[in-house]
Amino acid sequence: MVWDDTVIEVTNLTKVFNGTRAVDRVSFRVPRGERLGFLGPNGAGKTTTIAMLLGLIAPTEGTIRILGHPMPDGREAVLAHVNFSSPYVALPYDLTVRENLIVFGHLYDVRGLQRKLQDLAGLFGVAPVLDRRTGRLSSGEIARVNLVKAFLNDPQILFLDEPTAALDPEAADTVRGLLLRLREERGLTLFYTSHNMREVERLSSRIIFLHHGRIIADAPAEQIVREYEKTDLEEFFVALARSRAEGGA
Amino acid sequence: MNWRRIWALNLRQLFVMRRSFARVTDLFYWPLIDLFFFGFLSLYLGRGEGAPALAGLLLGALILWDIFFRVQQGISVSFLMELWTRNFVNLFVTPITVREFLLAMMLWGVVKILITATLMTALALLLYGFNLFTLGLTLVPLIIGLIVFAWAVGTIITAIILRYGQSAETLAWSLAFLFQPFGAVFFPLSVYPEWLVRPLLLLPLPHLFEAMRAVLSGRPLPVDHLAWAFILDAAYLAAAFAFFGYMFSLARGQGLLLKVQE
Numbered sequence: 367m368v369w370d371d372t373v374i375e376v377t378n379l380t381k382v383f384n385g386t387r388a389v390d391r392v393s394f395r396v397p398r399g400e401r402l403g404f405l406g407p408n409g410a411g412k413t414t415t416i417a418m419l420l421g422l423i424a425p426t427e428g429t430i431r432i433l434g435h436p437m438p439d440g441r442e443a444v445l446a447h448v449n450f451s452s453p454y455v456a457l458p459y460d461l462t463v464r465e466n467l468i469v470f471g472h473l474y475d476v477r478g479l480q481r482k483l484q485d486l487a488g489l490f491g492v493a494p495v496l497d498r499r500t501g502r503l504s505s506g507e508i509a510r511v512n513l514v515k516a517f518l519n520d521p522q523i524l525f526l527d528e529p530t531a532a533l534d535p536e537a538a539d540t541v542r543g544l545l546l547r548l549r550e551e552r553g554l555t556l557f558y559t560s561h562n563m564r565e566v567e568r569l570s571s572r573i574i575f576l577h578h579g580r581i582i583a584d585a586p587a588e589q590i591v592r593e594y595e596k597t598d599l600e601e602f603f604v605a606l607a608r609s610r611a612e613g614g615a
Numbered sequence: 616m617n618w619r620r621i622w623a624l625n626l627r628q629l630f631v632m633r634r635s636f637a638r639v640t641d642l643f644y645w646p647l648i649d650l651f652f653f654g655f656l657s658l659y660l661g662r663g664e665g666a667p668a669l670a671g672l673l674l675g676a677l678i679l680w681d682i683f684f685r686v687q688q689g690i691s692v693s694f695l696m697e698l699w700t701r702n703f704v705n706l707f708v709t710p711i712t713v714r715e716f717l718l719a720m721m722l723w724g725v726v727k728i729l730i731t732a733t734l735m736t737a738l739a740l741l742l743y744g745f746n747l748f749t750l751g752l753t754l755v756p757l758i759i760g761l762i763v764f765a766w767a768v769g770t771i772i773t774a775i776i777l778r779y780g781q782s783a784e785t786l787a788w789s790l791a792f793l794f795q796p797f798g799a800v801f802f803p804l805s806v807y808p809e810w811l812v813r814p815l816l817l818l819p820l821p822h823l824f825e826a827m828r829a830v831l832s833g834r835p836l837p838v839d840h841l842a843w844a845f846i847l848d849a850a851y852l853a854a855a856f857a858f859f860g861y862m863f864s865l866a867r868g869q870g871l872l873l874k875v876q877e
Contacts, residue, residue, distance in 0.1 A: 383870060417873055420708045424867045438867070445710040458627070458700035465630040472623030473709040515705075 373398045373523055373555050374419065379428035381414050381579075388414045390579040391428070398522075401549060401556045403566040403587075406576035407607040412559050415576070416525055419557075420450060433522060446474065451516035452527035453509050459501025463492060463511050466500055467518065474519035486514045489544065505532035513541065517548070526558035530565060538562075542569060563600040573599075577606060616718070620711045624719035625726065628693055641692070646681050646731045647738070653677045654743045668832060674745040675831050676801050676824060678735050682728050683761040683820070684791045689724030690769030691776070691787035698781055703875060713863055717856070720773070721766045728762070753830045757823055760844045764819045767851035768794075774855075774862035780875050799824045819844040819851070 374396035381389040389411040396402055406412050417423040419430060421438035430437040432444045457466040464483070471479040487493040490510045495503060503511065509532045516524055529545070530538035542565060549556055560566050566573065567587050575583035575590065583590045587599050596602040632638045657670030697703045706716070739745045747754065772786045794800075798820030804812055815821050822844035829837050866872050 381870075413873070414870065417870065422704065422707060422867065422872045423870045424864070442710045442712055445708060448708075450708045455704045456701050457705060458631075458696075458702045460635065460700060461627065461630050465627075469623050469627045469630070470705075470709065472619050472626065473706070473711055475617065475619050475710075 371397050373433055374557070375429075375431045376415075376419070377429045379415065379418060379430065380426050381411075381418060381423065382426045387579050389418070389425075389576075392576070392579070392581055393428075394574055394581065394584060396523075396555060396557065398555055399549070399553050401546075401569055401571045402558070403570035403573040404557060404559050404576070405566060405573055405603070407603070410576040411579040412576055413527070414579075416450075416527065416557075416559070420448070420525065421445065446519065447522045448525065449474075449516040449519055449521040449523075450525040450527070451509075451512040451529060453505065453512065453529075453532040454527065455512075456508065457500050457511065457515065459499065461500055462497050463487075463500055463503070464496040466511070467496075467514060470515050471518050476518050479518075482518065483514075486517050489517075490514050490541075506534060506537050509533055510537075510541070513544075520552070521554065523555040523557060526556065528560050528562075529558060530560070530562065538565070545569065563598065563603055567599055575602075575606070582606075616712075617710070617715060620709070620715050621719045621722065624693075624711075624716070625723050628696075628723050628726075631696065641688070642727060642731055643734065646685070646735055649677055649681065650674075650735050650738055650742075654739065654745075657743060657745070670743075671745050671749075672828055672831055673801060674739050674743060675747060675750070675827055678732060678739065678747055679757060679761060679824070679827060680795065680800050681735060682732055682758055683765045683794075685728045685731055686724035686762050686765035687769040687772070687791050688787060689727040690720040690766065691772045693720045693723050694773045694776065695781070695784055695787060698776070698784075698875060704873060707872060713860065717770060717773075717859065720769070724765065724769060725762060750827065750830050753826070753836050756841055756845075757827055760819055760823045760841070760848055763845075763848040763852055764823075765791075767848070767855040770852075770855035770859050774859040777859075777866050777875060778862045778871065780871075794818065794820055803828060816843070817847065819847040822847070 372395050377393050379389055379392040380387065392415060404412055404416070414423060418425050419432065419437065421441035421444070424438060433447055435443045437444060461469070467483050468479065471483065476482055484493070487496055490513050492507060492510050492514055495507055500508070500511065509530070513529065530541050533541060545556065546569065548554060556569065558569065570587060573583065573585065573587050573590060574581055585593070591598055591602060594602050596605065653673055657673050660670050660673070697706060736747045739747065750757065768791060772790055775786060776783045797815055798818060799815065800820065804815065804821055804825055807815060822840040826837050826840045826844070829835070866875065
């Protein structure tokens with residue numbers, strides 16, 4: 367096992383809720399620096415898998431190793447070098463943006479916190495709202511503040527749940543560009559979900575497609591499109607979702 | 616144990632406190648209402664023969680009861696705040712451990728009660744001439760005993776909310792009051808029917824409040840009551856931690872950590 371290359375290793379990961387297999391014997395490896403799109407229709411098992419990777423849900427079977435540590439047992443060591451951002455998981459609305467970022471900076475044991483906070487706020491364009499209450503921000507501002515939080519601890523792996531879902535096209539494009547730049551500069555591994563297939567094609571170097579809790583495709587976007595004889599990823603996704611609605615696989 | 620992470624959670628509470636009228640109300644409004652009510656009641660009762668001692672006992676019991684109740688509430692409400700603001704997932708994708716999370720809540724409960732109890736003690740002296748410090752050094756083990764039991768009760772309530780969600784949040788305000796009539800808080804153990812006394816002595820509160828009454832009445836500190844209180848405190852706290860750990864792993868197994876804040 368070469369841990370300087372593989373940052374996530376998942377083997378036979380299974381999660382059963384009340385007799386239903388939400389995730390069914392999923393196995394994959396993610397090398398350092400990869401841009402992995404983790405896709406699938408609603409209910410495919412994406413959120414459950416990410417929650418298991420982050421130690422929020424315990425697997426029924428299977429193993430997870432992140433940065434060489436088992437999860438969830440090694441969560442303290444892993445989560446210090448990992449971060450997560452989702453527009454659906456808000457920062458406390460009753461604190462200002464600065465207060466929230468200071469609290470999370472301490473939680474991640476960030477050194478030189480004030481300086482880092484200023485730098486990241488500038489980078490993601492949230493410096494003007496630092497002293498505004500988080501609950502009064504627009505959804506686009508919240509998404510960008512979440513990204514500042516996500517970069518506070520210089521993560522080696524960044525889990526992003528629909529990172530641009532709340533952004534207008536121009537802001538989304540800016541954020542995608544920033545993510546790619548930061549990944550390039552820092553050797554960051556991106557593990558993200560999105561329902562925006564154009565975004566997936568731009569951001570990802572590899573895609574894992576989940577369906578009924580199982581991996582049905584694991585390849586670069588263009589290879590998946592070619593193998594399934596579709597014109598693009600969007601067409602593949604729609605066909606998959608419809609087959610699910612009709613009870614197909 | 617990473618103290619910076621513990622500080623982070625307490626800092627978050629301080630930030631909220633700075634601008635939340637509701638949180639400030641928690642600290643001052645209800646404790647002061649209690650103090651005024653019992654203070655004037657004590658003045659009224661103090662008119663009878665031998666009654667000043669009774670009035671002092673009531674005020675002493677009130678202040679010590681508030682220490683127990685506010686510390687327990689401090690833990691439960693700081694946990695609920697993470698759910699109300701939908702911050703729970705954000706917290707548990709940081710490296711914070713369950714032990715650090717619990718310790719942070721326990722410390723916040725103590726910080727809150729230091730502020731409230733100081734104010735209540737000062738006002739009781741100024742307005743009603745009752746000096747809690749007549750308990751002398753006895754006050755220290757009594758307060759420690761109350762805080763530890765409050766930690767245990769607060770931790771158990773938090774564990775139940777974690778498992779059953781916000782529908783169980785009413786426990787944060789109500790459960791402690793179950794101990795008020797059965798904790799020998801405002802009246803001695805001798806008031807209860809004989810068959811009830813033995814089961815009640817399985818709680819630390821009757822031991823602690825009996826000790827308080829003994830000292831305020833000029834009798835020596837009943838060391839056996841104090842010893843029992845500490846033995847029971849240790850048992851309840853250990854059980855509370857084990858219960859929280861069990862509920863947390865149950866919640867993690869059933870995916871409830873994602874749903875508890877919804």
